[in-house]
Amino acid sequence: MTHVVSGRRDAPTVVLANSLGATWEMWDANLADLEQHFRDVRFDTRGHGRSPVPPGPYTIDDLADDVVALLDDLAIERAHFVGLSLGGMTGLRLAARNPSRVDRLVVLCTGARLDPLSGWTDRAELVRAKGAAAVAEAVVRRWFTPGWLVEHPEVRAACEEMVASTPADGYAACCEAIARLDLIDDLPAITAPTLAIAGRDDPATPPWQLERIATSVAHGKLLVVPDAAHLATAERPDLVTPAVIAHLQEDNE
Numbered sequence: 001m002t003h004v005v006s007g008r009r010d011a012p013t014v015v016l017a018n019s020l021g022a023t024w025e026m027w028d029a030n031l032a033d034l035e036q037h038f039r040d041v042r043f044d045t046r047g048h049g050r051s052p053v054p055p056g057p058y059t060i061d062d063l064a065d066d067v068v069a070l071l072d073d074l075a076i077e078r079a080h081f082v083g084l085s086l087g088g089m090t091g092l093r094l095a096a097r098n099p100s101r102v103d104r105l106v107v108l109c110t111g112a113r114l115d116p117l118s119g120w121t122d123r124a125e126l127v128r129a130k131g132a133a134a135v136a137e138a139v140v141r142r143w144f145t146p147g148w149l150v151e152h153p154e155v156r157a158a159c160e161e162m163v164a165s166t167p168a169d170g171y172a173a174c175c176e177a178i179a180r181l182d183l184i185d186d187l188p189a190i191t192a193p194t195l196a197i198a199g200r201d202d203p204a205t206p207p208w209q210l211e212r213i214a215t216s217v218a219h220g221k222l223l224v225v226p227d228a229a230h231l232a233t234a235e236r237p238d239l240v241t242p243a244v245i246a247h248l249q250e251d252n253e
């Protein structure tokens, strides 16, 4: 996968994983603060941005294996992992299957299973037929609260462009990974201290999804961020970034 490394070379590594339809630029509002404390590895999920688009459908195991391969390439034995939405699902699977590779975990605006699963196969079909541009406007309406979107037309346009430029086959194959996803039985196996962050107004992965994660993993905490929808990192970086940093800097329980 195509990746970029920034921040403090002498500090612990944090790997940042993007949501469906996004690239590593989705961390722009958080990056400068994270770089003060960590070595930051951002990557584009397979099928997205600058990364290769292997033939689909993908599985969540494919995405978790990509992270293991990235860690191996960078000779990183163990890292913190922060993932939003699809990136959070990848982090949950990685932490359940490869516990030795994950130090502390933050999952944002995500879920262990996103019903109805048929909605994801329908979306994959639509995107394969018409391209990711066909879903860009609706997706970005779920990323931010309505008032915030009206006040930030430039962010709306940039996000719609980001979603629309996702390769159709890559986007669809990741929808198919979500359609096959059921991580509920994985949650109790996750031993990495986990912070689950929800946007209070997120229509895609509502707070109960993050609450289920926080209460099912071995060491979980929940933060519900007010005035935020699915891309809480971008809408409320003032609340989200300090919470992420504080969690990653806590001593292991």
Ligand SMILES: O=C(O)CC1=CCC(=O)O1
Residues within 6 Å of the ligand: 018, 019, 020, 021, 084, 085, 086, 087, 139, 142, 178, 204, 230
């Ligand atoms: O695109 C959406 O509707 C929200 C979403 C679910 C998984 C993901 O990464 O984004």
